[in-house]
Amino acid sequence: MKKLQDLVRPNIWALKPYSCARDEFKGVKADVHIDANENPYDNNVNRYPDPLQDKVKAMISPLKNVPVENIFLGNGSDEAIDLPFRIFCRPGKDNVVAIEPTYGMYQVCAETNDVEYRKVLLDENYNFSPDALLSACDENTKIIFICSPNNPTGNAFPRENIEKVLNEFQGIVIVDEAYADFSPQRSFRQDINKYPNLIVLNTFSKAWGAAGIRLGMAFASTDIIGLFNKVKYPYNVNILTQKKAIEILSDLPLLQRHISMILDERETLKRAFETLPICEKLYPTDANFFLAKVTDADKIYHYLVEKGIIVRNRNRVTLCQGCLRITIGTKDENTKLLSALRQYK
Numbered sequence: 001m002k003k004l005q006d007l008v009r010p011n012i013w014a015l016k017p018y019s020c021a022r023d024e025f026k027g028v029k030a031d032v033h034i035d036a037n038e039n040p041y042d043n044n045v046n047r048y049p050d051p052l053q054d055k056v057k058a059m060i061s062p063l064k065n066v067p068v069e070n071i072f073l074g075n076g077s078d079e080a081i082d083l084p085f086r087i088f089c090r091p092g093k094d095n096v097v098a099i100e101p102t103y104g105m106y107q108v109c110a111e112t113n114d115v116e117y118r119k120v121l122l123d124e125n126y127n128f129s130p131d132a133l134l135s136a137c138d139e140n141t142k143i144i145f146i147c148s149p150n151n152p153t154g155n156a157f158p159r160e161n162i163e164k165v166l167n168e169f170q171g172i173v174i175v176d177e178a179y180a181d182f183s184p185q186r187s188f189r190q191d192i193n194k195y196p197n198l199i200v201l202n203t204f205s206k207a208w209g210a211a212g213i214r215l216g217m218a219f220a221s222t223d224i225i226g227l228f229n230k231v232k233y234p235y236n237v238n239i240l241t242q243k244k245a246i247e248i249l250s251d252l253p254l255l256q257r258h259i260s261m262i263l264d265e266r267e268t269l270k271r272a273f274e275t276l277p278i279c280e281k282l283y284p285t286d287a288n289f290f291l292a293k294v295t296d297a298d299k300i301y302h303y304l305v306e307k308g309i310i311v312r313n314r315n316r317v318t319l320c321q322g323c324l325r326i327t328i329g330t331k332d333e334n335t336k337l338l339s340a341l342r343q344y345k
């Protein structure tokens, strides 16, 4: 990896971050808080939240086996996807490389930040070649994005392919593990010490059952986490989200139960789906959804909409022609999907 300072935008390296009221008094025990121009009358939300979310991180740390200082929390992992563009990529000059197809926000963030987005097509089995990714890079490539398990294809990539990119790329590698809780593969977050250029993303929106609270996680070296903290909005995770996260993190058996129910349902739904006359191919999945090639994706999509069942039509996504992406629902939702599709003519 290049020296971190050589990867970071010079203005960000030099940036003196905003120091908020809650940063300045930290560690001091006080009963009178007349420093932040808040309304003093208690209604549970009249105070600003903890800017660095110490309590939430203290609960995540043992669970994910990552020290608190290597964790960033953001307003969804979408925030943790956007910040690296603002930290590393000089608008109009730098570029990023990503597999294609993949999660659409990488490209949206690149374009919002005026950063060239280079796509490297997956092969017919939805795998990527590390050499192809590396050869798409030039001296201005700051980040490579690898989503594993990948959205929308559903598959996790072989570990050695990701390791090769981590070893050989001189810039930052973001491994988005939003769906890793559904996959038997070992998480890359255990490797942040080994690879100083690695950022691993996780989210509360999938297995954790909390898409509505908007809480995403990034795991990386303390230097990279320091840069995230420098650039983020001072109070990026609101007080209601922090409270709810603490509640969710206090009930790990519920999380485990949900994951195993979703995985059981995934196998049942896949087996039934494969026997449907509309199903031409069902792709292997390590996530809580699967991609299926069907006889007529647009027509079936609209037929399901009419029945009040919404799946994701991926027919116009590169390499996903003819495909629908189906999230594993409850037993009842999956039964409704199957019975609607059995009636389709």
Ligand code: PMP
Pocket: 075, 076, 077, 078, 079, 103, 147, 151, 176, 178, 179, 202, 203, 204, 205, 211, 214, 215, 216
């Ligand atoms: N990464 C991937 C691969 C996703 O599919 C999604 C959501 N669809 C996200 C990140 C965004 O997650 P969050 O809700 O944490 O912003």
